[in-house]
Amino acid sequence: MIKFRARLTLIFIVLIGVSVLAAGIFMAKMIQDSHIEALKSSMIRELRIIMATMNWNMPGSEAEQVRRFNDQAALLKRSADSRITYIRKDGKVLADSDHDPATMDNHSAREEIVDAGAGGEGYSIRYSDTIGRNMLYAAVPVKENGAVVGYLRLAMSLEDVEQSIRQVWFGLIVGLLIVFILAGLISYRVAFGITRPIERITQVAQQITNLNYKARVTIRKKDEIGQLGQAINRMADSLQLQMNRIQENESRLKSVLENMISGVMMIDREEKIVLLNRAAEDIVGFSGQELHGKRFDEAKLHFEFTQLIRTCIDEHEHIRDEMVFYYPTERILEINLNPVLQTEDEWSGVLIVLHDITAVRRLERMRSEFVANVSHELKTPIAAVKGFAETLLAGALNDKDTAKSFLQIIFDESERLNRLIGDILELSKIESKRIPMNFSPVHLNSFVGNCLKVMKTEARRKQIDLEMHVDDDMYMEADEDRLRQILINLLSNGINYTPEGGRVRVRVEGAVTAEDGEYETVRFIISDTGIGIPKKDLPRIFERFYRVDKARSRSSGGTGLGLSIVKHLVELHKGSIRVESEVGFGTRFIIEMPVIH
Template sequence: MTKFRAKLTFILILLIGCSMLIAGVFMAKVLEDSHIEALQDNMERELKVILATGEWNRVGTDSELITYYTIQAKRIKASTEARLTFIRADGRVLGDSDQNPEQMDNHLNRPEIAAAASSGVGYTTRYSDTLKEKMLYAAIPVKIGEQTTGFLRIAMSLSQVDQSIRSLWYFLITGLAILFIIAGIVSYRIAKGITRPIEKMTRVAKQITNMNYKSRVPSYSNDEVGQLGQAINHMSESLQQQMERIQENERRLQGVMENMVSGIMMIDREERIMLLNPSAEYILGFSAQELLGKKYNEAKQQYEFTKLIQECIETREPIRDEMIFYYPAERILEINLNPIAHEDEEWSGVLIVLHDITAVRRLERMRSEFVANVSHELKTPIAAVKGFAETLLAGALNDKETAVSFLQIIFDESERLNRLIGDILELSKIESKRIPMQFSPVYLPEFLEKSLSVLRKEAEKKHIELSMHVDDDIYIEADEDRLRQILINLLSNGISYTQDGGKVRVRVEPLDMNADGDYERLRIIVSDTGIGIPKKDLPRIFERFYRVDKARSRSSGGTGLGLSIVKHLVELHKGTIRVDSEVGMGTKFTIELPVIH
């Protein structure tokens, strides 16, 4: 028997049993009340007969009256088998058939006496401490004219009434037991007929709950149970289709949320954070586990950000703002706050979209600085060319020596302008990745020797020693022209910023040796004994147009773009470059490149 069948059987039996029990209790109560009413009527008549046939206004001392009334009470009890008590108007017991009146308490405040004094007759039912059983008391006043001189009270045991009630309960319980057995058998048969198809439907419903939407209820008759089975089958088919759509939408939404670059945060109407995608976790520096379920003002967020959310909640209007966040790293965020409202609800929460625009703003700043630097760098040679040309036109041509000097300056500035424009175009191509990279094996000892030979004459002018240290069997896969451009730029810088008699060295070291003894990366170190670079300038050394010593850079013909070009070319080779320097001790550039591309 299933739990449902047992419950149904129990409910049917319980309903029948409760009905019989309530009926029995009602009958017992009615019987008890009617029996007590009949006893009260009889006791009142007996009291009136005793009052009419006896002498109850006798005069004498208390001792004489107690003796007289006690004898009368005992004589009457012998005939009626009821306890009789005579009580004086002040409550003193003057006679009792069962007890010594002198040992009895004052009875003026007894309920039946008080009721008799006020209404002519009084009744009460209570347990007698003297007789140790439940008694029914009735009392009437004894009067001379309108004056009450005492009270007659009669008491009868209710054991006969209790016996009748017990007999009724006995028959009632016996009948209920028989009825319960019959009701149990009938209820079980009815419950079994109802619950068997319901049990099968329950099994199918559990399988549907476990997402087995192919489960179906066997067909039954066209009654209510059969219609229920058909409804479950239709529901299963509908749920199968809906769950497939929901799962597909959830997969799409989850994929979108997890792969969005922008951070998404949702706050519900109770001002608690209910949604946080991985990008928002990264931007805010807190995991979803730390923030979900917390109120937005308890989530340890930046004060300005919290105030922005509060403003959106209060105004219920979209807000867009930019803000600098300092944790977990300094970045500029574009924040879009939009209140969420459904058709049936006025307001449901706030959707927050966070865009990290640090790179955009940095690029804008770099673009602005680049334009300003380019304008400045172009303006200097153009101004020189224009100034000297104007001087020549004004009459300096007549002085041949001065004219030649001016024309040489104009030529040098034109060359400088040409180099600057060439470097700008080169850097633009490199940054936009519009230059093709032609990778091929490069034998480094021969390659380094050719690169050094290009600059050897320039080094000899300053008596600078050029040297290299590289093993004989070192090869690397690289774009030979671009790699030479990297090396010549670094060597030229070393020569330019090294005093006469200094040294510029190139050293190649293999890195990351594998199990076969082959190296996977190479380290190329270009060092000099020059003037060095201050520590404050090291972080910016690869920026465009950045010069440590601006006057010396201009005099040497530098454009300020060489190191920036070097850095981008190294990155195109999937490598890294770093600089170490100390003022007065020299500078060391370290390049690490993969051997195979």
């Protein structure tokens, strides 16, 4: 912009300078022509006066005439300070006031003589070698009886005229310099006034180019440049509005992608990975920074997954498949690959959506296992009932002792079948969250005491000691019936899997203390001195129908659903349960529940 301002200033100065120079030249020419014309008129008048007072045909010889002409020329030189020359008709110089006529050339071809002979007056301006300066020559013919007998020539130096012209040029140059200075200042001011707003507009346009959409032009004028500034501001407003919308949409899209539970990947036409959301990073085991910009076949992805991508790129068709990923964790994935087409024949990449269906498949497997387990668990008591009933029908009724024993077995198996069906129905209701929860304050000391009273008979049968450690002032909000079901199930397990003479203990304590000194969480610890649970079985202890010792579980009358029911009931209380155990040393179940719901 500074260069443009300098060029504009220079253009203004050159235009003004050329104009002033042209005017000066014209004025100098006019002055010179005016001076010369005035000199010509004056010289012609002087020549005519001289010619009127002289006698060309003087008596005497030619030498005497020449001498008299020279004397007269010298006299005129002294009085008029002008060079006078007498020239004969044939061009011979008879006399000259400034030079010896004998040494002078023939003047018949001189311009002023030729013009005087032809038109009565003749003029010429030339450099005189005789006196060494520019001279103005004027000549008139001398006539007698209508015939030209000679020429009278007057010459004047142009030094005064040239001096005047020099003065004019000096004044012109000084004036031109002053004009240049003023013109430069004025031009710079004018150029600055023109270019400064353009410079500001250019700066704002550059800032907008650099994505600073808040930049605006300060408008002080309403001319064309002001209108241009307004147009730039309106354009910036529009760009800022559109960019805000784009950023909002981009933010929404980014938020959606980052919070999707499904993985999303994008591969462009150059087979490079250009998009990878957080879920996809977790699935493939690499961060976006590691994969972004890499070719998919160089990214060390799962081999079968890479082959699927290659097939989609080659065939340009949608592909859906299920695949097991073993890194970073074992997962079952549903993979959808969609070619992104710009036109029917031109594609721009592949969009890949990864769904983690591990939980779905696990639930399906658990459902199948549940049905199989239920069928197996129902089949055993039904088979026993059927077998002993057939035996009785076959004649065992006649033996009263045998018949009584068989009927007791049938009764026990039917009771077991009833408990199993009841537990299945209970677990189904709990898992579907169809059971109502009635929360009310529970005094934990008396509550745990009542639960131990219920289990006292069963514990006394195996000579197992029941202990409780609960502060007298502990309360919590809970569904009392469901909390009793939790505690009795765990106590029953402890009694069943603890040898005779063992011990089962219940301890309740405030686990987390608030700022005001009140506990926020209640922790139940149910421990026994039983046979314990192997470490390999601990992760599955809360699964339905899972038994550590299947033979002993059946002999104890358990259904395999008790701990699963306990886990779901604890979760309905927004609590958590975990188990700690060591084979031969006993087991501890630890439950944490909030005091207030």
